[in-house]
Amino acid sequence: MTLISLRRAHVRYGPLEALHGLTLAAPGPGLTVLLGRNGSGRTTALRALAGTVPLCGGAVVWDGADVTGTPAYERARRGLVLVPERRAVFGTLTVRENLELAAPDAPDLARALDAYPALEPLLARRAGTLSGGEQRMLALTRALSARARVVLVDEPTQGMSPAVAARTYELLAGLDACVVVAEQRLPPALRAVPGVLAYELRRGALAFVGEAAELARPAGGQG
Template identity: 80%
Template sequence: MIIALRHARVRYGPLEALHGVTLVAPGPGLTVLLGRNGSGRTTVLRALAGTVPLSGGAVVWDGTDVTRLPAYERARRGLCLVPERQAVFGSLTVRENLELASGARPFDPALDSYPQLGPLLPRRAGTLSGGEQRMLALSRALLARARVVLVDEPAQGMSPTVAARTYELLSGLDACVVIAEQRLPPGLRASAGRTTYVHELRRGAVVFSGEEAEATGAARTGRAPGSERRPAP
């Protein structure tokens, strides 16, 4: 499984948010999009999911150009987007959110992943804390059995222990997983036999593409990952 952007451009009115971005996310495995606020990492996720249109370039999924495929069709084909905000149905209970995600299947795997949700099942999702809502949103993504999982800041609001568990869960999925973060998570570990890939964005352009070890090494020497390698044209 591979999902990619090819020379992708996205505009918000007169402003261009992505300037011909090319990047690849292979799967099963983990790809991290790094960048500060305004770098374009969230827009990359939205472009892959189809929730924002491209003004140029293409989205390619398993060798097929899906640029014109609407977001709901991408979802039907196995793509799941977990946005940073409004990722749960706030007016529904935790139980109802999980039931929607699991369909006719039991939602026990979600409680196995995040036991903290068990006592919260009768609560409305909108009353949960930020970290609890992230756990619920990610549980819904885990239950969806998606082929491509896109997550914007998965551990936001979580304790370090729960955050580490979250990265472990995402790394172990049999899917192409793409997460957007401001910096490399300290507890990030690739699953056995897999490589974690990193793309760093600045001002709507990719300045580094490589393996997680390269990005980590550059950070330790005090150099920006982008000074180590730039993506091939």
């Protein structure tokens, strides 16, 4: 089992503290969702796990080892993939070239196109000319093709239709990896899925932890 966690993590952007001693743990294989409004710290938590922002206190632990001082590129070499909300594709390269970069040792276009058939007629297009939803599909093929151990995705379904969003969460949940996604609200595709771990963040601190299905229940509801 893979486990990546933050332990009493503090992150500052200049005078602003974005994470206030946050502790969370994501097991794998499995899906963990970080929820919160803009400014809640969910994106910062992903970046801290990936090593793209430094901690000013606390630790990042991966499989029992402290990787707080391990640079982002080294975490990537060990099997961590981060798909950010923005600038997640190479806009000047074609869709095909982006797909080939996702797994340069063994490009598997068939696997990516099976996940998102809508990309096939776009293979010759430059990625920067795609719609927002198409770019998210292309960006996510990195996570689906890289055979990563840890996959971190910020707002994976932004710009997607409900059907494609549901398909995306089906794909992410099916990965043999520790998958952590950040969303503003609990995605409809996860509301009745058992075993999905949810953390709700508010102003850089933990407000809720439990199964995602618990958040979907009406207040006072049974079962």
